Amino acid sequence: MNICVIGKVPPIQGGVSSITFDLVSYLANKGHHVSVVTNARSVESAYRETLQEEDWAFRHYGRNKNGGSLRIVDVPTPSRAYRHIPDGQPFLTQLTGVTLSVARGSDLILSYYLEPYGLAAWLAGTVLNKPYIIMHAGSDVGRLMNRSDLAPTYKAAIRGSRAIFAGLRRPFLGMGLSEDQVVEIPPRGFSSWFTSAPKQTRDGGQVHIGVYGKAGQKKGTDALLLATAKALDQGADFHLLLLGNGYDVYKSMIHELGITENVTVEPFIAPWKIPQFIDRCDAVAFLEYDFPIKFHSPGVPYEVLSRGTCLIVSNDIVGRLGEPRSAELPDQNLIEVDPRRPDSIAAAIVSICSRVENAHEIGSRGRDLADWVGDSSQWNAFVENKLQLACAPADTNHYGWSSVVGWLSRSTKADPEGMLEKLWVEWREVDAQSFPNSMVEAYAFSKYLEERALQDIGTSELKSELKLDSIRLWQFMDCQDDYFAEFDNGPDATDDQLHPLVTSHWCTTEVDGKELIFFRTPNLIQAPVFEYGPDLKALVRVCDGRTPISRIPDEIGLRSTDVTAMLQRLYDQGVIIYVRRMPDTEEN
Structure with a gap:
C-alpha cells in the first residue's frame, strides 16, 4: 500500500x-x-x-x-x-x-x-x-x-x-x-528497540536512580525530589538521573533541598536510545498519579521492565500492569510506592542502596511482566491488517438480539424469563428502521420499552434496571446539540468576572436508594456520575452563567474551599465551563 x-x-x-x-x-x-x-x-x-x-x-x-x-x-x-x-x-x-x-x-x-x-x-x-x-x-x-x-x-x-x-x-x-x-485497538506493547538493543550491564559504583519523560507534580517529580533529600539524609549513597527538558522550574527546589550534587538533568533523547539510558540505572521510577484521564495507559513501565531493570512505580499505575506480584513478597517483580507520601519513595531508595543486588534481581523477575505484554510487533501487525481492510463497506442494518442485548446488561439480569427478547422481536416487526450500530439500536429499544411496553409489563426491578441501562447508554448518545457557549476565561479574569455554567446535558435517577446525577459531556467519554446530594443540587442550580464564583459560597451556604473543590471536579470532568460576561444592563 x-x-x-x-x-x-x-x-x-x-x-x-x-x-x-x-x-x-x-x-x-x-x-x-x-x-x-x-x-x-x-x-x-x-x-x-x-x-x-x-x-x-x-x-x-x-x-x-x-x-x-x-x-x-x-x-x-x-x-x-x-x-x-x-x-x-x-x-x-x-x-x-x-x-x-x-x-x-x-x-x-x-x-x-x-x-x-x-x-x-x-x-x-x-x-x-x-x-x-x-x-x-x-x-x-x-x-x-x-x-x-x-x-x-x-x-x-x-x-x-x-x-x-x-x-x-x-x-x-x-x-x-x-x-x-x-x-x-488492543493494548500495545513496547517498541521493538527495547528488546533488540543488547543489554549493557552496570559495573558497580554509585547507585543510579533514573527517571525519563515529562516532569510535573502529577508525574511525581515533586515527591521524588523530596524523597531524594530524605533518602540522602538517611545515609543512602546514590545519584538521581533526570532525563527530560521540563526540569528548569525545579532548579530552585533542587537547590533549596541541598541535593544539587546528587542530581543530574539531561535533555530528551531519541526514543530508540532510551534503552541505553535505562541500562545506566539500577532502578527507574515512574510515579504518575491522580492523572485526570483515567483511560490513559503509559508505556514507560513496560519499557523499563523489558530491559530487566528494577521498576519503582506508583500505586496508581501498578494495577494496570497485568498481575504484578506485591513488592513485599519474596518473588517481587517491581517496587510499589505511594507518591502522595514521599517517605515511601525514600524508603524504596534506601532499600535499593543498602542491597543493590536485590534491585537487580527484582528487575530480572520484572521482565516476566514485559514478556506477558510483548513488544509492539503484534500491535503493528493488527494496525496493518485494519488499514488493508479499511475500504470494506459498512453494515448499517440492525444487528440482531445477540448484539443488542450486550448493551442492556443490568436489564437482562433482571429478566430471567427472557421477556425482553420477545418484546424486541415485536418491536423490530413494527419498527424496521436501520441503525448505524447495535448500541444506538439498544438505546432506541430501551426508550421504546421505557415509554410504552413496560408501562404495563415487567417487574419494578426490571423497570428500574432498564432505566439505569437507558441512562448509561444516553450518556454516550451524541445529540449533536450546540454545547458551546460564548465565554472568555482569560488569565486576567477575577472571581467576580467568572460565572460557572453547566454545559453538559444531565438527568437524575434513583439507584439502590440513592439519587444520582448523570452528565453527558462533549467528548461522550467521561460519563461522570455523582451522588445528587443537597450540596451538589445547590451548586448545579447556581451554575447558570449568571452567578459569579465570588458569590456562590454565600448563595448556597458552603465554605469557599468546598465550593472551589467541587467546581474544579466538575470542570475537570467537562461538566461546566467558566463564562466571563459583562454585568447585565437594564433595558430602557
Missing part, C-alpha cells in the same frame, strides 16, 4: 511520537511505501528531543531490502513570513497543504492524534476524495474533545473518516458511526 501518515515523530518527545515512528518503520519494513507529513521540527524546546547526526540518519532511512520505503516530510518551521494576527502557528494549514501534494498517489491517509493531525487528514482526505483514518490517544479525546468549543469539529472529522482506531468504542458508536467504522 501507499500510505500517507500525518502525525508526530521525533524530535517530538512523548508516547504518540514514539509509537508513530515505530509503526511507520514497521509498515515500511513490510513492503509498504509510507510518507509521513509532520511538523516535528517546529516543536518547542520543552518537548524537543536532542537528536544526534546518527539519529537523523536513522529517522530518514529511505528504501529497505523488503521493497518498502519511508519518507519523512517536515513542513517548514513558521517564520515571520507566516505571521498573522492574532499570532499563532498555522500548523493545520501547513499540514493540510503539504498532504494535498504528498497524498495524491496514496491509497489512504492515516493520522494519529486529533489536533491538528486528524483535522488535517479530514481536510486533505475530503479534498482528494481519499479514505482517511483517525487514531486517537488519551489527552486528545480525554481533554481536548471535552471542551465544548472544540468537540463539534473533532466529531465532524471523526464522522467523515473511513475508520476511527479507538481504545473505547462507546463514545464513537454514540456519535452514530457504524460498527465497522469503530475499530477497537
Whole structure:
C-alpha cells in the first residue's frame, strides 16, 4: 500500500511520537511505501528531543531490502513570513497543504492524534476524495474533545473518516458511526528497540536512580525530589538521573533541598536510545498519579521492565500492569510506592542502596511482566491488517438480539424469563428502521420499552434496571446539540468576572436508594456520575452563567474551599465551563 501518515515523530518527545515512528518503520519494513507529513521540527524546546547526526540518519532511512520505503516530510518551521494576527502557528494549514501534494498517489491517509493531525487528514482526505483514518490517544479525546468549543469539529472529522482506531468504542458508536467504522485497538506493547538493543550491564559504583519523560507534580517529580533529600539524609549513597527538558522550574527546589550534587538533568533523547539510558540505572521510577484521564495507559513501565531493570512505580499505575506480584513478597517483580507520601519513595531508595543486588534481581523477575505484554510487533501487525481492510463497506442494518442485548446488561439480569427478547422481536416487526450500530439500536429499544411496553409489563426491578441501562447508554448518545457557549476565561479574569455554567446535558435517577446525577459531556467519554446530594443540587442550580464564583459560597451556604473543590471536579470532568460576561444592563 501507499500510505500517507500525518502525525508526530521525533524530535517530538512523548508516547504518540514514539509509537508513530515505530509503526511507520514497521509498515515500511513490510513492503509498504509510507510518507509521513509532520511538523516535528517546529516543536518547542520543552518537548524537543536532542537528536544526534546518527539519529537523523536513522529517522530518514529511505528504501529497505523488503521493497518498502519511508519518507519523512517536515513542513517548514513558521517564520515571520507566516505571521498573522492574532499570532499563532498555522500548523493545520501547513499540514493540510503539504498532504494535498504528498497524498495524491496514496491509497489512504492515516493520522494519529486529533489536533491538528486528524483535522488535517479530514481536510486533505475530503479534498482528494481519499479514505482517511483517525487514531486517537488519551489527552486528545480525554481533554481536548471535552471542551465544548472544540468537540463539534473533532466529531465532524471523526464522522467523515473511513475508520476511527479507538481504545473505547462507546463514545464513537454514540456519535452514530457504524460498527465497522469503530475499530477497537488492543493494548500495545513496547517498541521493538527495547528488546533488540543488547543489554549493557552496570559495573558497580554509585547507585543510579533514573527517571525519563515529562516532569510535573502529577508525574511525581515533586515527591521524588523530596524523597531524594530524605533518602540522602538517611545515609543512602546514590545519584538521581533526570532525563527530560521540563526540569528548569525545579532548579530552585533542587537547590533549596541541598541535593544539587546528587542530581543530574539531561535533555530528551531519541526514543530508540532510551534503552541505553535505562541500562545506566539500577532502578527507574515512574510515579504518575491522580492523572485526570483515567483511560490513559503509559508505556514507560513496560519499557523499563523489558530491559530487566528494577521498576519503582506508583500505586496508581501498578494495577494496570497485568498481575504484578506485591513488592513485599519474596518473588517481587517491581517496587510499589505511594507518591502522595514521599517517605515511601525514600524508603524504596534506601532499600535499593543498602542491597543493590536485590534491585537487580527484582528487575530480572520484572521482565516476566514485559514478556506477558510483548513488544509492539503484534500491535503493528493488527494496525496493518485494519488499514488493508479499511475500504470494506459498512453494515448499517440492525444487528440482531445477540448484539443488542450486550448493551442492556443490568436489564437482562433482571429478566430471567427472557421477556425482553420477545418484546424486541415485536418491536423490530413494527419498527424496521436501520441503525448505524447495535448500541444506538439498544438505546432506541430501551426508550421504546421505557415509554410504552413496560408501562404495563415487567417487574419494578426490571423497570428500574432498564432505566439505569437507558441512562448509561444516553450518556454516550451524541445529540449533536450546540454545547458551546460564548465565554472568555482569560488569565486576567477575577472571581467576580467568572460565572460557572453547566454545559453538559444531565438527568437524575434513583439507584439502590440513592439519587444520582448523570452528565453527558462533549467528548461522550467521561460519563461522570455523582451522588445528587443537597450540596451538589445547590451548586448545579447556581451554575447558570449568571452567578459569579465570588458569590456562590454565600448563595448556597458552603465554605469557599468546598465550593472551589467541587467546581474544579466538575470542570475537570467537562461538566461546566467558566463564562466571563459583562454585568447585565437594564433595558430602557
